[in-house]
Amino acid sequence: MDSFTQRRRRDLILAAALAAIAACVPLFVKDVYVQNIMVLTLMYAALSQAWNILGGYCGQISLGHALYFGLGAYTTALLFTKFGVLPWFGMLGGGIISALIALALGYPTFRLRGHYFVIATIVIAEIGFLLFHNWDYAGAALGIDIPVRGDSWAKFQFTRSKLPFYYFALVFCCVAWFITWWLEDSKWGFWWRAVKDNPDAAESLGVVVFNSKMGAAAVSAFLTAIGGAFYAQFVSYIDPESVMTFQFSLLMALPAVLGGIGTLWGPVLGAVILIPMTELTRSFIGGSGRGVDLILYGAVIVVISLARPDGLIGLFSRRPASKGVPQ
Amino acid sequence: MTTPLLETRGVWQRFGGLIANSDVSISVGAGEIVGLIGPNGAGKSTLFNLIAGVLPPTQGTIWFNGENVTQMPAAERCQRGIARTFQVVKSFETMTVIDNVIVGALIRNEKMRDARRKAHEVLEFCGLAPRADKLARDLIPSEKRRLEVARALATEPKLLMLDECLTGLTPLEAQSGVALVRKVRETGVTVLMVEHVMEIVMPLVDRAIVLNLGKKLVEGKPADVVRHPEVISAYLGDRHAVGA
Structure with missing residues (x-):
């Protein structure tokens, strides 16, 4: 019991310390390109x-x-450009719509197991992409240009400095981390891990597997949509190619896989390694680099899954006594 | 006898052309330890799964605590007080032993703190307390069996169903398993156990129900059951039954 509480507290302190450091970094890093990567x-x-x-x-x-x-x-972009709704409400609305759609899609797909579920998610996202690609009201293939109305937090637009976006992203990251931290020691967190490890056993212990999956999908989709809304404001121009392609789905999954899937710190660790690497390879290789970054990912993932199947977080194993070969 | 805790009435289960259970009616009274035995392929595991709620029977009804649970999914039956273990252990491998048990405890405990306390109690009861912080995948087979029992007990069941949980253990391990089952019964939990190793179950159970070829063959006190000619013939073939 004690070691458990201690570990949770240590995670929280570490997160607070890292957030504080991250908050100070822009004081020393003035380069816009580097800030963009951050x-x-x-x-x-x-x-x-x-x-x-x-x-x-x-x-x-x-x-x-x-x-x-x-x-x-x-x-966010549609509400703002068509109805003048502030991005903050668009963000919230987008989150709610996404959560509801995740539930609607989960209803049939969570009956699928294993590879079938993965395939279903790819296909559904592709359908979404095609719908937006052909939806004239939403700009179809041309997308939506978010008009500049001057720098302000209310409109969440900043043209002169990237710092406001940096701090919002930092808060977003902290919130996502904290939600995960909190869920990890909740009913839902335990149900989810049980469902992942063995759905039959979970069901026999009173866990309603289907509902657990639905809950996870809703939370996950909601947070993902917040990220999408942020991105729209950050780049101020969106089209289906730039926000709905398969590559984004990969970019969301890979940091977690690389860092340590199903761990609290895995996604952060994975993103810190992977995203700068992507951006740097893109800029070094130049315009023709499209795809090379993905080849690099592939290579990294292959190496990691061979050497560290638990993800890079395994290098900082918190449980040296029980990890690895049983004595 | 008063109303039994568990009752199956004329239960049939067909898998395509195969009849796994035909017209099986059994009952288990509160506080009993009942053994469900029979040779391989007798339909024990099928009946077990029907009672646990893995699938509904083709025909017939299942009653628990005076309630018809025939169509109820497994999770809901667990809520009503039926807990089970699996013949092939199904631990949550990437979770620690204590976390495995917490999953079970959550059904009766709203607060995490209470669930954790309950889980620690159950681990203590099952003799797994020293392993609490190990990952389930690092346990040895007999400990995994114990974990199955602990997880089920954490749901505070009225009926604990054990699916061959003593099979494949060393004699010493099996003995301490038997002691654990007795201890469980002393806490007021009814036990229904599937086994095919007769010498382990017979001294342990109050009553044995023998299945053969999907049908109920005999039921009664263990000592009577083992002498029953039909049971001997089911296990050993007709030749051996002649002298009995």
């Missing part, structure tokens, strides 16, 4: 944390989270 890193850390709730804790591997990301981005 914003994306924090955003993907948060998104991967959200993905990890469904894919890592609950074990329902989704490769279609771009759908929720896109829904968040589009809801």
